[in-house]
Amino acid sequence: MRRTGTATLLVLLVLLSSALTGCFEEEKKDNPIKIELLGEEHRIYAGDSTTYVLLIISDRDENDTITLSVASKPSGWEVAVNITTVTLVERGKFGFFVWANSSKDTNQGKHKIKIEGLSQVDNRKYSKAITTRVIARGDAVEEGDKVDVDYLGYLGDFVVFDTSIRDIGREGTVAKTADFQSGKKYEPFKVFVGAEDDDVTDLYSMAVEGFWNAIIGMSEGQSRTVVLPPDKAYGIFENATLNLTEEVTMVETMTFGEFNTKYQEEVPMEGVVTKHHFWKWNVTIEYANKTEDVVRIVSEPHMNETSNPYGWNSEVIYKNQSDNAGLGKILVRHYPEEGQKAIYQGSNAKVDAIEEDQIKLILNKSPHALGSDILFFDITLIEIVE
Numbered sequence: 223m224r225r226t227g228t229a230t231l232l233v234l235l236v237l238l239s240s241a242l243t244g245c246f247e248e249e250k251k252d253n254p255i256k257i258e259l260l261g262e263e264h265r266i267y268a269g270d271s272t273t274y275v276l277l278i279i280s281d282r283d284e285n286d287t288i289t290l291s292v293a294s295k296p297s298g299w300e301v302a303v304n305i306t307t308v309t310l311v312e313r314g315k316f317g318f319f320v321w322a323n324s325s326k327d328t329n330q331g332k333h334k335i336k337i338e339g340l341s342q343v344d345n346r347k348y349s350k351a352i353t354t355r356v357i358a359r360g361d362a363v364e365e366g367d368k369v370d371v372d373y374l375g376y377l378g379d380f381v382v383f384d385t386s387i388r389d390i391g392r393e394g395t396v397a398k399t400a401d402f403q404s405g406k407k408y409e410p411f412k413v414f415v416g417a418e419d420d421d422v423t424d425l426y427s428m429a430v431e432g433f434w435n436a437i438i439g440m441s442e443g444q445s446r447t448v449v450l451p452p453d454k455a456y457g458i459f460e461n462a463t464l465n466l467t468e469e470v471t472m473v474e475t476m477t478f479g480e481f482n483t484k485y486q487e488e489v490p491m492e493g494v495v496t497k498h499h500f501w502k503w504n505v506t507i508e509y510a511n512k513t514e515d516v517v518r519i520v521s522e523p524h525m526n527e528t529s530n531p532y533g534w535n536s537e538v539i540y541k542n543q544s545d546n547a548g549l550g551k552i553l554v555r556h557y558p559e560e561g562q563k564a565i566y567q568g569s570n571a572k573v574d575a576i577e578e579d580q581i582k583l584i585l586n587k588s589p590h591a592l593g594s595d596i597l598f599f600d601i602t603l604i605e606i607v608e
Contacts, residue, residue: 254281255288255310255341257350260317260389260396261374264445264602265355269326271447273374273600274352275390277317278339280310287342290318293349296333298325303337304380317396319380320352321447328356360441361606363415368426368607369437370410374600383592386411401591410604413437426607430455436601445602455597456590462566462583464556466576468536470501472521472543472550473508481517490517501554502529503538521552532556533564534573556581570594 260275280286288308295301304319322335335352363369375384383399385391388408398404414426415434432454440446453459481490484499490510498505503523510517523538530536535557543550558564558581564571566583570593575582586594 253348254344255279255286255339255346255348256281257337257339257348259350259352260393261387262602263353263355265357265443266324266445267359268324268328268330268356270445271321271323272354272445273376273447273598274320274322275317275374275393275396276320276337276350277315277393277395278308278310279315280313282310282343283312284343285312285314286310288348289340289342291338291340292320293336293338293347295322295335296324296328298328299323299333299335301335308339315395317390317393319376322354324354324356330356330358357441357444359439362439362441363437363603363606365416365438367415369413369415370604370607371413371437372410372602372604376598376600377592378596378598383597399591412607432597433599433601436599437603440601440603442603442605445600447598447600450597450599452586452588452594452596455595456588456593457586458588458593460585460587461574462571462585464532464566464581464583466556466579466581467539468554468556470521470552470554471546472541472552473518473548474521475516475518477515478510478512478517479515481519500531501536502531503527520550523552532558532566533571534558534562 256279258277258279260277264272266272278288288310290303290306290308292301292303300323302321308316308318310316320335320337332353332355335354336349337352338347338349340347372386374382374387374390376382381397381399382390383402386408390396391404391406391408412426413429413434415437417431418428430450432448432450436446436448478490485496488494488496490507492507492510494507495504497503498521501523503521505519505521508518508520523541525538525541527538528535536554537557538552539555540553541551545551558573558576560573560576562573564573564583566585569585569587571583571585573581574584588594
């Protein structure tokens with residue numbers, strides 16, 4: 223009797239184990255797509271924006287196309303995903319963004335955003351709920367404080383250029399800029415909240431104006447997404463002017479070296495017709511002497527010919543080679559618009575104003591790779607140190 227009972231018990235245990243294993247395998251197969259949050263859920267003030275980075279992961283042995291959407295959101299909130307269709311390779315994954323702007327009259331407490339992914343393979347919806355807590359304003363950062371923050375920095379096309387959050391920085395499917403420092407040490411950024419201070423040590427860094435300004439008023443544990451225009455980030459600006467009617471000399475004399483710099487693919491040979499390096503109208507190489515190290519070219523634009531080397535349309539309104547003692551003169555009329563982006567003296571520029579016969583320009587002379595970019599930062603205040 224004892225032997226029989228023991229054998230029966232063993233059989234039952236094996237059957238139970240098989241059943242449980244089968245259930246687990248069935249459950250695993252039943253959820254081949256999952257959506258995960260990279261980093262922590264956020265606490266925000268009512269009326270503030272925040273940014274999340276998520277990862278959609280496939281456990282399938284085949285490709286799938288997922289349609290992403292915001293299934294539900296708190297009343298009055300604006301919520302959006304940065305991409306609506308994702309192609310997942312077999313057992314692949316993909317990083318995407320969720321941006322949320324809360325309503326100013328949102329009550330304090332937990333508020334849920336539900337993100338859904340519709341699978342093309344099985345026509346099922348897979349979801350992820352993100353809980354964002356709206357908090358009361360607490361002890362706030364003031365100018366002159368020293369703080370520790372985590373941050374996510376990204377461009378308008380949702381490409382990350384910097385972050386202190388390891389899970390985001392190390393995730394290869396989250397889009398990064400070419401110069402993103404993937405091997406960096408991920409740790410909170412120690413910031414002095416202010417423009418300058420003689421007591422600031424190497425431990426607490428000076429940040430760009432827009433960044434430290436955004437931290438003022440934040441309380442510990444709070445997150446917020448801010449938008450920094452170039453003048454509050456890495457831009458360096460200067461004023462410049464250009465006449466609405468610009469005079470150009472028809473005959474130009476230069477050295478062979480200067481010619482090669484301007485016309486890199488062209489060999490200086492007399493009689494050769496090419497395009498002007500700046501204006502793009504026809505020029506003829508009138509004289510070229512290697513021994514004398516002299517190249518002379520003559521511009522030959524058509525009347526009313528247009529070009530746009532500055533970023534706006536410019537039209538030839540006069541030309542005469544007899545002017546200027548035979549050096550000739552071309553008059554070019556510019557047709558810019560206020561606020562228009564431009565290129566001037568090799569720098570990114572903007573048309574600030576058009577006054578009488580002059581164009582007022584603002585030049586961005588920043589050497590920084592992000593000097594002309596609008597930057598987005600999601601900042602989380604970890605601690606007010608002092």
